[in-house]
Amino acid sequence: MERLCIAMAKGRLAKKAVKLFRQAGYDLPEDMFDSRKLIFTIAAEKLEIIFVKPADVPIYVEYGTADLGIVGKDTLLEENRDLYEVLDLEYGACKFALAGLPERKDSLLERKVATKYPDFTRRYFRALGEPVEIIKLNGSIELAPLTGLADTILDIVETGRTLKENGLVVYENIRDLSARLVVNKVSMKTRQQEISQLITALDQVVNGAD
Ligand SMILES: Nc1ncnc2c1ncn2[C@@H]1O[C@H](COP(=O)(O)OP(=O)(O)OP(=O)(O)O)[C@@H](O)[C@H]1O
Ligand SMILES: O=P(O)(O)OC[C@H]1O[C@H](OP(=O)(O)OP(=O)(O)O)[C@H](O)[C@@H]1O
Secondary structure, three states, rough: OOOEEEEEEEEEHHHHHHHHHHHHOOOOOOOOOOOOOOEEHHHHOOOEEEOOOOHHHHHHHHHHOOOOEEHHHHHHHHHOOOEEEEEEOOOEEEEEEEOOOOHHHOOOOEEEEEEEOOHHHHHHHHHHOEEEEEEEEEOOOOOHHHHHHOEEEEEEOOOOHHHHOOOOEEEEEEEOOOEEEEEEHHHHHHHHHHHHHHHHHHHHHHHOOO
């Protein structure tokens, strides 16, 4: 039988993803984070795990190069790809929020919004019927209101420390985010049994025995 390929987001979400699979009974190699290796073949478990940039996980899964993926809901909302989101893994918890300088909060006539998530931001403000200019940045988003590049940011807030240490405040909490398990639509049909088994095993770790 062919191996199931799982695309895991590199970085913040990766270690816990591997831990979850181990808790679910999958025997994964010990050295997964000791090298720059990107592909791990686990023959005994009929699995292949690939480590992918977070924003690329939904792409690998939509194209079917990976059958499954683990990635943040923020990335899924931004990429808006054609795939199934099957399980909330309930870690990597954070929020999407609008934030900026405290004194600007009530004086925003024409909003300039800096974000790493331009597509989500466009849809969010379009649904509100609020015209905004969106400026796509790649990191250190909190710099935008401090430097005058934008007056508002739409970014991830976890502990709130980055905002606080830069003198910014939350204007509005938009939604909760966490890591999700996603599945390719064709794989879900053609490899239904193996994928269901895997979902059930992870579900039991996350939500307890049923
Ligand atoms: N405090 C946080 N800041 C950013 N992301 C967080 C935080 N807490 C949890 N997350 C989750 O972790 C993911 C980001 O992981 P990571 O920081 O490794 O990637 P990244 O730096 O955004 O990606 P890239 O390497 O492509 O720039 C987010 O997509 C989100 O789901
Ligand atoms: O509420 P906190 O716990 O402070 O976490 C939120 C911060 O973490 C993320 O940045 P990241 O560390 O990914 O760096 P980046 O600016 O390079 O995106 C996010 O963009 C915020 O800046």
